Amino acid sequence: KKQVIFDTDPGPDDGVAILTGLGSPLIEVLGVCAVAGNVPLHHTVRNVRKILELAERQEVPVFAGAEAPLARPLFTAEYVHGKTGFDGYDLPEPSMPVQPQHAADFIVEEVMSRPPRRVTICALGPLTNIAMALERDERIAGRLEQIVWMGGALSEGGNVTPAAEFNCYVDPEAAARVLSSGAHVVMMPLDVTHKAHVTADRIERFRTMGNKVGPIFADLLTYAKQFDWQKYGADRAPMHDPTTVVWLLQPELFSGRKVNVEVETISPLTTGMTVIDWWGVTKRQKNAYVVRDVDTEGFYDVVFESFRNMP
Numbered sequence: 153k154k155q156v157i158f159d160t161d162p163g164p165d166d167g168v169a170i171l172t173g174l175g176s177p178l179i180e181v182l183g184v185c186a187v188a189g190n191v192p193l194h195h196t197v198r199n200v201r202k203i204l205e206l207a208e209r210q211e212v213p214v215f216a217g218a219e220a221p222l223a224r225p226l227f228t229a230e231y232v233h234g235k236t237g238f239d240g241y242d243l244p245e246p247s248m249p250v251q252p253q254h255a256a257d258f259i260v261e262e263v264m265s266r267p268p269r270r271v272t273i274c275a276l277g278p279l280t281n282i283a284m285a286l287e288r289d290e291r292i293a294g295r296l297e298q299i300v301w302m303g304g305a306l307s308e309g310g311n312v313t314p315a316a317e318f319n320c321y322v323d324p325e326a327a328a329r330v331l332s333s334g335a336h337v338v339m340m341p342l343d344v345t346h347k348a349h350v351t352a353d354r355i356e357r358f359r360t361m362g363n364k365v366g367p368i369f370a371d372l373l374t375y376a377k378q379f380d381w382q383k384y385g386a387d388r389a390p391m392h393d394p395t396t397v398v399w400l401l402q403p404e405l406f407s408g409r410k411v412n413v414e415v416e417t418i419s420p421l422t423t424g425m426t427v428i429d430w431w432g433v434t435k436r437q438k439n440a441y442v443v444r445d446v447d448t449e450g451f452y453d454v455v456f457e458s459f460r461n462m463p
C-alpha cells in the first residue's frame with residue numbers, strides 16, 4: 153500500500169481527492185493536514201473532519217497547519233466555494249478531534265520515522281505546511297517518496313490572475329521553497345486539471361452511485377460549477393485536486409516531462425506564476441515532473457471506483 157499524507161484546503165475538489173484516496177485499497181492515509189487556502193484555516197480544518205466523518209474514517213488523524221502564507225496575507229476563494237468552502241450541501245457539524253500537534257511537525261515526524269521513500273504527500277492547496285516542514289527538518293526532502301502537488305500552470309494561463317494558478321498565487325514563497333528542496337515533486341498544473349472536466353453527465357454519475365457519499369458530492373460539485381461553468385463555458389469545469397491521487401493509483405493515464413520550474417515571487421503583475429522550462433532552454437536544474445495530459449475517461453473511472461467503496 154502507498155502511505156499518503158494529504159495536505160489540503162477543502163474545497164469540494166479537495167474532498168473528491170481525499171475520498172478517492174480513502175476509497176482505494178491501494179492507499180493507506182496516514183493523516184490529513186489542513187492549510188489555509190480556499191477558505192481560512194478554521195473552515196478547512198472543519199471541512200477535513202466533515203469529509204472523514206462522511207467517509208466513516210474518524211480514526212485518520214487530522215492536523216491543523218498554517219493560518220497564513222509564509223510571507224503575505226491570506227488570499228481566499230469564497231467567490232468559488234462559498235463562505236464555508238463547502239457551500240452547496242449542509243454536512244453535519246463534525247465531532248472528531250483535531251490533533252494537538254502542528255501539521256508541519258506531524259509531517260516531519262511521520263516521514264522521518266518511516267523507511268526512506270515510503271511516504272508520499274498529496275498537496276492539494278498552498279504549500280505553506282510543507283515549506284514549514286522543510287524548514288524544521290530539510291532531510292524530509294530526500295526521504296519522501298514524492299510530493300504530488302496540484303498547482304501552477306504551463307500554457308493554460310492562470311485562474312486567479314492571468315499568470316498565476318490559485319495554490320501557487322496564495323503562497324509563492326512556499327512553492328519556491330518546495331521546488332528548490334530537492335524533493336521529487338510531481339506537478340499537476342491547470343493544463344491537466346482543465347482536461348479533467350466535470351460535466352453534467354459526470355455529476356449525474358456521482359448522484360446515481362447508489363451510496364450516501366455520491367449524491368452529496370453531486371450537490372457540492374454543482375455549487376462550485378455554477379461559477380466554473382460561467383468562467384470556462386457550459387459543461388467544462390475543471391476537476392483539479394483528484395489528479396494527484398489518480399496519479400498515485402494509475403500514473404500511466406498521464407504524460408509529462410521532468411523540467412525546471414521556478415516561481416515568480418516579486419513582480420506584481422506575475423506573482424505566483426510558474427515559469428516552466430518545457431523546452432529545456434536553460435541549464436537550470438530539472439526539479440519537477442510536470443504533467444500536461446490525462447486520459448479523462450480513465451481518470452474518472454479511477455475516481456468512481458474509489459467512490460463506490462464509500463458508505
Ligand code: BDR
Pocket residue numbers: 163165166190229232276277302311317318319392393
Ligand atoms: C486549486 O485552487 C483551489 O480552489 C482548488 O481546490 C485547487 O486546489 C486550483 O487552482
Ligand code: CA
Pocket residue numbers: 160161162163165166189190276277393
Ligand atoms: Ca485545493
